[in-house]
Amino acid sequence: MHCKVSLSLLRSLLVIAVAALLATEVQAADPCSGHKFLRTPRPELSCSRLRLNIYPSPDGMLRAAVYPVDISLDASPDLESRVVIRTRDGETLSSKDYSSPRGFNGHYVINAKWSPDSKFFVYSMASSGGHSPWQFPMAVYGREAVHGSEKDRIVGFSDLINGNPTLSPDFRFTGPHTVVASTWRQPGEDKVPVTVDLQAAFDNLPR
Numbered sequence: 001m002h003c004k005v006s007l008s009l010l011r012s013l014l015v016i017a018v019a020a021l022l023a024t025e026v027q028a029a030d031p032c033s034g035h036k037f038l039r040t041p042r043p044e045l046s047c048s049r050l051r052l053n054i055y056p057s058p059d060g061m062l063r064a065a066v067y068p069v070d071i072s073l074d075a076s077p078d079l080e081s082r083v084v085i086r087t088r089d090g091e092t093l094s095s096k097d098y099s100s101p102r103g104f105n106g107h108y109v110i111n112a113k114w115s116p117d118s119k120f121f122v123y124s125m126a127s128s129g130g131h132s133p134w135q136f137p138m139a140v141y142g143r144e145a146v147h148g149s150e151k152d153r154i155v156g157f158s159d160l161i162n163g164n165p166t167l168s169p170d171f172r173f174t175g176p177h178t179v180v181a182s183t184w185r186q187p188g189e190d191k192v193p194v195t196v197d198l199q200a201a202f203d204n205l206p207r
Helices: 003-029 198-203
Strands: 053-056 062-068 081-087 092-097 105-116 119-127 138-142 153-156 179-182 192-197
Touching: 053 105, 062 105, 062 119, 081 105, 081 119, 081 138, 092 119, 092 153, 119 179, 119 198, 138 198
Parallel strands: none
Antiparallel strands: 053 062, 062 081, 081 092, 105 119, 119 138, 138 153, 179 192
């Protein structure tokens, strides 16, 4: 009896292991996601149902959408991104396209979050072609008014920290609109945290 139970358990574990292996292989072979280059070009009509990511603001008034741009058939469609900010009623307020003509010199979004007060949408990116792999550019949408004031726009985070780069895709909020990211004190040095009050930073931007 003990032998039969052990054999049955062994079969069950084997089935689970095979299923997990097959699932991993299928996921790795998926040409439609993963921010990756492909060994062989995919068919032109492949990946017709592109998956976008939607980020509603905490107050429910705005929505940020990150679209895969799908430029090159030699890569997954999400290797480059477009960011669009809309009201909950569907009116487009701002957008930014991070694609490149051939699909190898743009950026794709890694992490994205709204500030707790819903006034700013922050996102980090990586290079689609693997250029400057130590750098992860960030951008910020500043919401001053839902009908497009001078400050209702998207700016590079580096413009808010004296032109310095951001060295990690990770960031966090420590207040209603205060964000902590990573940069350097001097080129080539280890990364250090940088804290930015986004409201104050946008107030100081030139018109």
